[in-house]
Every structure is written in C-alpha cells, then in structure tokens.
Amino acid sequence: MNSRRTMGRSFRSLVENDLDIMPLMNLFVALIPMLLISAVFLNVTVIDMDSPPEGLSDNQDAGADKPLHLAVTIRDDFFVIEGNRLKKLVIDRHEEDPETALAAALGSVVASHPDNRDVMIISESQTRYTDIIAVMDITRAAGLPSVSLLGAN
Amino acid sequence: MARRRRKKSGHGRQPSPLPLTSMMDILTVLLLFLLKSFVVEGEVITPVPGVDLPESSSETKPRASVVVAIFDQTVMLDGRMVAQVEPNDHVSGMLIEGLAEKLDQTRAKELEIARLRGEEAEYVPRIAIQGDLEIPFELLERVMYTCNQSGFRDISLAVIGAS
Structure with a gap:
C-alpha cells in the first residue's frame, strides 16, 4: 500500500515537471540568425538580352522578304517605332500616358506581323536605365520577348 | 519579524520558471517563415x-x-570594385580596361574549373548586370561592350521582379 502511494507521488512529480525547452531554444537562437542572413526578401529576376540582328546596315531597300527589324527609339521627347515595311510612328512623351500609346502601337504591329518576336530598343547616351527597362516591359507585354539594346549614335 | 522577512525573500522559495511559451511560439513562426523563404x-x-x-x-x-x-x-x-568610369570619357574607346582584365581572368578560371569537371563543351560564360536605375545608357553600353569583348555574350539584366 505504502509503496503504491510512493510510486504514485513520484509519477505525479515526474508529469508535473516542466518540459525542458532550453535545448530547443538554443537551436532556434542559432538557426534564426543563420536563416535571416540568407533570407530572400527581394525577388530578383532577370531580363535576357539578345544580340542585335545581322545585316542592320542594309535595311534601306525594304523588300517583301526583308526581316522586319522592328525598333523602338527612346528620345527625350518621343518614342519612335520604325522598321522595314512599317510606317514610322512617333509618340510624344509629353502627352498623357505615352506608355499606353506605345503599348497600343506595338500591339498593332504584332497583330500585323505575328511571326516577328524581336525588337531593338535604341537609346540615346543619356537615357536613364529605368526608362529602358520600362520600355522593355511594354515590348514584352506586347508579345515581343526577344529584345536587344542599341545606341542611337 | 526579521526571520519572517528573511523567509519571504530567502533561499527557501522555489524560483518560478521563466514563461517561455509565448517566445517559443514567435520563434517557431519565424523559423517556419525563414525556412520557406530559404527554400x-x-x-x-x-x-x-x-x-x-x-x-x-x-x-x-x-x-x-x-x-x-x-x-x-x-x-x-562579384562584389569588388574594378573600375571607375568618368562620364563622357571616350579617350580609351568603349572598352573599360579594369573590367576587361578582371573578366578575362574570371573567364579563364571558370573555363579551367569546367575543364577539370569535364564540362568544357557545355560551359557558357554568363553575366548578370545589376545596374542602378539612374545610370545612363552610355555607361551600360560600355559595360555590355566590355563583357562582349571578354567572351561573355549571354548577358542578362537583373531587376526587381513582380512579387
């Protein structure tokens, strides 16, 4: 009888003891700084660049079998869309929402030339990088994923 | 009286355990979040x-x-400054000397590693350009030209993607 009571008390005292979470705490304290250092809070992606197409210099005589060589030129005041068999289109950057106008113009070019996937972006020497990326986004959204960069000079 | 006071603050009292449960909850949530972003x-x-x-x-x-x-x-x-480019400096042409030299070394090193691994045929020199949004195209063009001259023809531009 006595021994049973002793056993019951020792069991109760065993159960009532707090869980020893200090080793777990130590593990967490070591893991969290390590993971914080290697954590990715910014989603960095890339835009793949292509080389400009060959034979750009002899695109003056635009024959029916000539490649389109679609180009978007970023000037300080204008966006210019041009290419073989295309009527030159100028979009004023001071107008309201020139990006939408550029997207619409590129959309119509893509609709009339569905095989073409390439576009050249021609920039002036002082064109800001962020403007170039913005135009790249517009061309990609319009269905021209293959982009190459060229200097205007 | 003195004995009673000593008894109150004395060694006989069992120290109450620090309540760590709430802290453990926070740490567990934080750990799961960090593990998710790690993978x-x-x-x-x-x-x-x-x-x-x-x-x-x-x-x-x-x-x-x-x-x-x-x-x-x-x-x-790769985290080390290799060149300082002055604006409108076209005396040395389009090539950025310091960058070209280091790129050539990097390419030779990578090619050697690929050769030792037996992956020489599959090796493609790739470069990712992290440009500040305010840099002029002139500078980007010179960097791209230099990369091209050093054999890095697979060029991509790093951006902050849509989350």
Whole structure:
C-alpha cells in the first residue's frame, strides 16, 4: 500500500515537471540568425538580352522578304517605332500616358506581323536605365520577348 | 519579524520558471517563415549594396552567372570594385580596361574549373548586370561592350521582379 502511494507521488512529480525547452531554444537562437542572413526578401529576376540582328546596315531597300527589324527609339521627347515595311510612328512623351500609346502601337504591329518576336530598343547616351527597362516591359507585354539594346549614335 | 522577512525573500522559495511559451511560439513562426523563404528555386542574386535595381514585370529566374554591378560611376565585379568610369570619357574607346582584365581572368578560371569537371563543351560564360536605375545608357553600353569583348555574350539584366 505504502509503496503504491510512493510510486504514485513520484509519477505525479515526474508529469508535473516542466518540459525542458532550453535545448530547443538554443537551436532556434542559432538557426534564426543563420536563416535571416540568407533570407530572400527581394525577388530578383532577370531580363535576357539578345544580340542585335545581322545585316542592320542594309535595311534601306525594304523588300517583301526583308526581316522586319522592328525598333523602338527612346528620345527625350518621343518614342519612335520604325522598321522595314512599317510606317514610322512617333509618340510624344509629353502627352498623357505615352506608355499606353506605345503599348497600343506595338500591339498593332504584332497583330500585323505575328511571326516577328524581336525588337531593338535604341537609346540615346543619356537615357536613364529605368526608362529602358520600362520600355522593355511594354515590348514584352506586347508579345515581343526577344529584345536587344542599341545606341542611337 | 526579521526571520519572517528573511523567509519571504530567502533561499527557501522555489524560483518560478521563466514563461517561455509565448517566445517559443514567435520563434517557431519565424523559423517556419525563414525556412520557406530559404527554400527557393534556382539561383539567387543578392542585390549589391548601393545599387537601386529598377522594377520590372519579368519573371525569369536568374541562372548561375558572374555579377557586374554599376552605380554612379563605379563598376564592380562579384562584389569588388574594378573600375571607375568618368562620364563622357571616350579617350580609351568603349572598352573599360579594369573590367576587361578582371573578366578575362574570371573567364579563364571558370573555363579551367569546367575543364577539370569535364564540362568544357557545355560551359557558357554568363553575366548578370545589376545596374542602378539612374545610370545612363552610355555607361551600360560600355559595360555590355566590355563583357562582349571578354567572351561573355549571354548577358542578362537583373531587376526587381513582380512579387
């Protein structure tokens, strides 16, 4: 009888003891700084660049079998869309929402030339990088994923 | 009286355990969040401090590549400054000497590693350019030209993607 009571008390005292979470705490304290250092809070992606197409210099005589060589030129005041068999289109950057106008113009070019996937972006020497990326986004959204960069000079 | 006071603050009292349950809850949630962000697909490009990357709608994941960072007039290769480019400096042509030299060394090293692994045929010199959003095209063009001259023809531009 006595021994049973002793056993019951020792069991109760065993159960009532707090869980020893200090080793777990130590593990967490070591893991969290390590993971914080290697954590990715910014989603960095890339835009793949292509080389400009060959034979750009002899695109003056635009024959029916000539490649389109679609180009978007970023000037300080204008966006210019041009290419073989295309009527030159100028979009004023001071107008309201020139990006939408550029997207619409590129959309119509893509609709009339569905095989073409390439576009050249021609920039002036002082064109800001962020403007170039913005135009790249517009061309990609319009269905021209293959982009190459060229200097205007 | 004195004995009673001693008894109250004395050694006989059992110290109450520190309540750690709430802290453990926070740590567990934090650990799960960090583990989730740790397990990402593909290569990870860490933005170089000082470079403000432009935002873009691109969702293409980066691949393993050499990283060139450009901000103000500074050009860095894999975290080390390799050249300082003065604006409108066309005396030396389009090539950036310091960058070209380091790129040639990097390419030779990578090619040697690929050869030792027996992957020489599959080796493609790749470069990711981290440009600050305010840099002029002139500087980007010179960096791209230099990369091209050093054999890095697979060029990609690092941006902050849509989250």
